[in-house]
Amino acid sequence: GIQVEQSPPDLILQEGANSTLRCNFSDSVNNLQWFHQNPWGQLINLFYIPSGTKQNGRLSATTVATERYSLLYISSSQTTDSGVYFCAVISGTYKYIFGTGTRLKVLA
């Protein structure tokens, strides 16, 4: 089955710093989503981005489907950005495959 790898596994930032999270997938995909799991466990949908670039405030994402990767950019990080960031892909009709996540800690 399709493999989803995220890097880095862990990241510590000082507040105000920028970061790039990466998601590589081993096969062509129909859909891709980025999620943020906050310290309280809530999974929040950030982007639905099977291809192209989207921006939402300090966050933006780019998926290059032909090269099988997606990037999540966080600019001017805040302590509230802490948590785990997952990418999830669909190859087929419905089954999302989740990466193992990037654990981000933003220090005040």
Place this chain on the structure above:
Amino acid sequence: DAGVIQSPRHEVTEMGQEVTLRCKPISGHNSLFWYRQTMMRGLELLIYFNNNVPIDDSGMPEDRFSAKMPNASFSTLKIQPSEPRDSAVYFCASINQGTQYFGPGTRLLVL
């Protein structure tokens, strides 16, 4: 829109007891997923419903687990009998146009 609603938010029970988790998807979403999250195994898909019909239950661990979706606005996940290894966070998610929306989860602890 209230989002996906799950209840209870926390459940502590003893081994052997029946546990029922509940989910109300976002109105108008016709697909629903149940996931389980643990530190060891990450997020695992348990079962997928489309238009209230179970399409894929291959992720359900064993016969102790069952799920139903009697109508478009309600689903249950039942564990009977529960075991300590079932302790996890159980999420329900509904989908609209390829975008998943997760509920807050039910944190289950089986003693």
